[in-house]
Amino acid sequence: MVVTTIEKINLFNQITKTQVRADVILGDCLNVLKKLPDNSVDLIVTSPPYADQRKSTYGGINPDKYVEWFLPISKELLRVLKPKGTFVLNIKEKIVSGERHTYVMELIIEMRKQGWFWTEEFIWHKKNCFPGKWPNRFRDSWERLLQFNKQKDFNMYQEEVMVPMGDWAKTRLKNLSETDKRRDNSRVGSGFGKNVSKWVGRELAYPTNVLVMATESSNKKHSAVFPKELPSWFIKLFTKPGDVVLDPFLGSGTTSIVSFQADRNSIGIEIDEQYHKLAIENINEYTK
């Protein structure tokens, strides 16, 4: 368990003392979740092991058993989430004997029966997807980001993720070249809102439900499951400083890192001892 206190200077040049906790818990998420109190988490953002992936740590969940495996977990997540909180689930179906498996479709239907609202489906467009060539399909360059809520009324801070829309963007969109039509080079709607202050005075636009982000594959130290921008974007969108973010499948610690950096408390659960250790190392490194 990691508990940290930091001092930060906020955007208005006022010195504030912010106490931010980053708890990294070793254990099976279902058991750990049962110990968390009701209505205590503002945002759950996670990327659970996909079917037949991460066999070493999760034993490789069979696609046919995936829904059955996940439903008890989502039930606990529903309990610990605050009424106005949000659950963002990063997932993609595997190909089984030449066709897409339907476990994600079934999961959505079953989670609604549990009481979840399926508010939206964002698309994560991975520009640098895995290479390969097959006779019957192209490379898979997108994943689902399913937004679930406990009720229709939830917290959403849209202004925090606005993206710059300069004149160049308008011109580009007007005069789409042949290449532009085929390839995505535009940053609008990509979810990049890093230095919004730099763009003050320019025109800002709301993003769409398609996020264009590259994976961080080249980082040798820790093979990040998803790029930091991804949880960071949802944290800015669905929480405010001081809120609590939960990731029941923490992996290498990405969610905890970006939560800490954004002054949000976080709870990360990881079943694998090696990943748990790695997560703590990464958090300490990125939050020095």
Next chain:
Amino acid sequence: MVVTTIEKINLFNQITKTQVRADVILGDCLNVLKKLPDNSVDLIVTSPPYADQRKSTYGGINPDKYVEWFLPISKELLRVLKPKGTFVLNIKEKIVSGERHTYVMELIIEMRKQGWFWTEEFIWHKKNCFPGKWPNRFRDSWERLLQFNKQKDFNMYQEEVMVPMGDWAKTRLKNLSETDKRRDNSRVGSGFGKNVSKWVGRELAYPTNVLVMATESSNKKHSAVFPKELPSWFIKLFTKPGDVVLDPFLGSGTTSIVSFQADRNSIGIEIDEQYHKLAIENINEYTK
């Protein structure tokens, strides 16, 4: 019914006579489909009315009745499709009382029970999507393009839709040439010749399963459901000249136009008399 004969000069400068038919049929697609013979269509590409859309023509299908309404149609489509043919379904779920409806999820599951293979889900990323702002969601800038097949083995002509590579391609090509020269000077190495020849002159890459295309908003005459590039892309990918393309919800005639332009026969079915008339007008205009 429109029957047309055109003369074309093909790539080898040999004058050939190509007979391409574009049949545009007025009627309810379920009734018309029943008259089509088994295993006669190479590609079905369509954008059916979404739930509660086009109320005037289809009476506004209730989201809860959508699957029930579509299944008899998809059953006929399965029958008329050739064994190695493909069905591309452009669809997106509507928002019902604040959340995404699950009729598309249910449709996929039910169509598999009918015998369809759900091979892949392409994403159509609409860069210039409909403007607007809502307190609880962003603009919807993507739609599903569901690929269904009759069997695991189907026709696919991947080379027809290759896209230009990134800038690094030139560098890579240059380097390969350098390497090739060095190898030629230093050693005989018969095995290397093949590899190099594969890359020479190659500046194209295979696309992914995310299509970035802008909608055609400029045309005032008819609010086109999808841009011509969309059916055109799938026609090139899944058929060859002389094949038969079917669109059971033709609308303003886009599928027939691009089929004709690509030397594919087409069958378009449209229930609404005004749209049927418009489709014929558009086809005649674009194929002069």
Next chain:
DNA sequence: GTTCCGCATGAATCGATAG
């Protein structure tokens, strides 16, 4: 310091081979 270039590295999938 910049910019440029080479290089390793992926939540992959298929088909062939082996047990």
Next chain:
DNA sequence: ACTATCGATTCATGCGGAA
């Protein structure tokens, strides 16, 4: 026949070293 493992395929990205 059915499952398990392995090699081949392929391209955007960021890092590190070099000019």
